[in-house]
Amino acid sequence: xxxxxxxxxxxxxxxxxxxxxxxxxxxxxxxxxxxxxxxxxxxxxxxxxxxxxxxxxxxxxxxxxxxxxxxxxxxxxxxxxxxxxxxxxxxxxxxxxxxxxxxxxxxxxxxxxxxxxxxxxxxxxxxxxxxxxxxxxxxxxxxxxxxxxxxxxxxxxxxxxxxxxxxxxxxxxxxxxxxxxxxxxxxxxxxxxxxxxxxxxxxxxxxxxxxxxxxxxxxxxxxxxxxxxxxxxxxxxxxxxxxxxxxxxxxxxxxxxxxxxxxxxxxxxxxxxxxxxxxxxxxxxxxxxxxxxxxxxxxxxxxxxxx
Amino acid sequence: xxxxxxxxxxxxxxxxxxxxxxxxxxxxxxxxxxxxxxxxxxxxxxxxxxxxxxxxxxxxxxxxxxxxxxxxxxxxxxxxxxxxxxxxxxxxxxxxxxxxxxxxxxxxxxxxxxxxxxxxxxxxxxxxxxxxxxxxxxxxxxxxxxxxxxxxxxxxxxxxxxxxxxxxxxxxxxxxxxxxxxxxxxxxxxxxxxxxxxxxxxxxxxxxxxxxxxxxxxxxxxxxxxxxxxxxxxxxxxxxxxxxxxxxxxxxxxxxxxxxxxxxxxxxxxxxxxxxxxxxxxxxxxxx
Numbered sequence: 042x043x044x045x046x047x048x049x050x051x052x053x054x055x056x057x058x059x060x061x062x063x064x065x066x067x068x069x070x071x072x073x074x075x076x077x078x079x080x081x082x083x084x085x086x087x088x089x090x091x092x093x094x095x096x097x098x099x100x101x102x103x104x105x106x107x108x109x110x111x112x113x114x115x116x117x118x119x120x121x122x123x124x125x126x127x128x129x130x131x132x133x134x135x136x137x138x139x140x141x142x143x144x145x146x147x148x149x150x151x152x153x154x155x156x157x158x159x160x161x162x163x164x165x166x167x168x169x170x171x172x173x174x175x176x177x178x179x180x181x182x183x184x185x186x187x188x189x190x191x192x193x194x195x196x197x198x199x200x201x202x203x204x205x206x207x208x209x210x211x212x213x214x215x216x217x218x219x220x221x222x223x224x225x226x227x228x229x230x231x232x233x234x235x236x237x238x239x240x241x242x243x244x245x246x247x248x249x250x251x252x253x254x255x256x257x258x259x260x261x262x263x264x265x266x267x268x269x270x271x272x273x274x275x276x277x278x279x280x281x282x283x284x285x286x287x288x289x290x291x292x293x294x295x296x297x298x299x300x301x302x303x304x305x306x307x308x309x310x311x312x313x314x315x316x317x318x319x320x321x322x323x324x325x326x327x328x329x330x331x332x333x334x335x336x337x338x339x340x341x342x343x344x345x346x347x348x
Numbered sequence: 349x350x351x352x353x354x355x356x357x358x359x360x361x362x363x364x365x366x367x368x369x370x371x372x373x374x375x376x377x378x379x380x381x382x383x384x385x386x387x388x389x390x391x392x393x394x395x396x397x398x399x400x401x402x403x404x405x406x407x408x409x410x411x412x413x414x415x416x417x418x419x420x421x422x423x424x425x426x427x428x429x430x431x432x433x434x435x436x437x438x439x440x441x442x443x444x445x446x447x448x449x450x451x452x453x454x455x456x457x458x459x460x461x462x463x464x465x466x467x468x469x470x471x472x473x474x475x476x477x478x479x480x481x482x483x484x485x486x487x488x489x490x491x492x493x494x495x496x497x498x499x500x501x502x503x504x505x506x507x508x509x510x511x512x513x514x515x516x517x518x519x520x521x522x523x524x525x526x527x528x529x530x531x532x533x534x535x536x537x538x539x540x541x542x543x544x545x546x547x548x549x550x551x552x553x554x555x556x557x558x559x560x561x562x563x564x565x566x567x568x569x570x571x572x573x574x575x576x577x578x579x580x581x582x583x584x585x586x587x588x589x590x591x592x593x594x595x596x597x598x599x600x601x602x603x604x605x606x607x608x609x610x611x612x613x614x615x616x617x618x619x620x621x622x623x624x625x626x627x628x629x630x631x632x633x634x635x636x
Binding site for chain 2: 155326
């Protein structure tokens, strides 16, 4: 336990010190990994712990991004950057979740997909959100005393949030609530029979995951300075799903590793060949077939066994 | 005006029939294997490109209509045998995720082989012009698509409801384990149904070629409407697929003409409402 904590602390220090030794491009790549890592962790809370495979998680990523874009262009403070996007995504998750958790399996996939596509169709059409071009020129928030426009200070801000989110999610999955979620994943009927209000647990998990995805979306908007309807598109959900599977479901560290593998592979492969999607697809298929536990499963030496 | 309206309805019918050919494969595969095949749009796209290759090589659209589905069916059989079969004992979602990976694989493969630009497929000479139906002028090829699709619907219905093979498939959809217990080699039926579904996907790709051209992302674009059709009609139901396709075909065609801003939105709302109120879809069997 102490060793693990020490290793994690070392990893955080290394990530924090990275901009001191690396150039602009690698640092931006790392920041992208951290943002997608938050998004993947939030999806993993649903998929890996509660057993709810969503194809519409992009809805909350997009809402976080759009709300941040609208709020930051009016007042560039931390309320606009973090509080409003998180609350908006949480509210949307409450409404979408209220309907979606009534069905499960394939129907849950289709319903969440439909909801996220509604947002895509809407943002793609309406001019007040910039239609298909989205919103550009989003300012970064002005935190007291720091200029987040600079690469290094933004890095510190981002890393602080990643650690915060990871600690919160870690507390959630380790709590009695998290154990109930895993129980629901294993056997929903039994948990119901034991007297747990299964629907309420699922809804709460959905809302927490939605809020965290909203944070990721907002950070993405701040990082890139723009947000487009693509954020809502089902391929965004699909990519997060790829990350979670490649990293290993049911492990927060796995989701982060999956995001890192995905983005590093993408940037590495695309410098040598244009065939990035081919390699991604093949990698993903091989993982599903031979290493369903993902990278974490391989590291633990439990290939082929489900956690 | 009525003539224009009628032309619009015919266009919607042609699109609906195309959706039917595509979604019927999707629904059969789901009914039999319990797998929502997310790569089904990829079979459609591969079919269009296979058709393109055959037309380029032989100059015959009719040969393409025959050869492309066979090729895509073989690819389907290969995928089922090599990748899906080992996963049947795992949670069903693993198979869905696997088919998701093939979307990326196939789209990039096609870009590699044919490049990323749009390639048009000329309609067969016989249907190159346009025809006037009750005062409405529409491309002859679309009329051909409508007739072809309706004939296919009847043939599929006969195959599934009136033949021994169809009885085996229906039995397998109803209860695969029990069917295997009756001495039927259900594994071969699984491969056969997956290959057949893939071939139908490929066939609809060839049919779509002269209307929509061929481009790498066409599979992803058509996948969502096809999934909506299947969910609205009822997963595993042939009749549901048919009715769902025609309804969505008209809704999209008229929606785009009258309410261009809200057309797609409405379709998602309809699907969400059906999943909530009647999750088994219009013609699906009640959920267990």
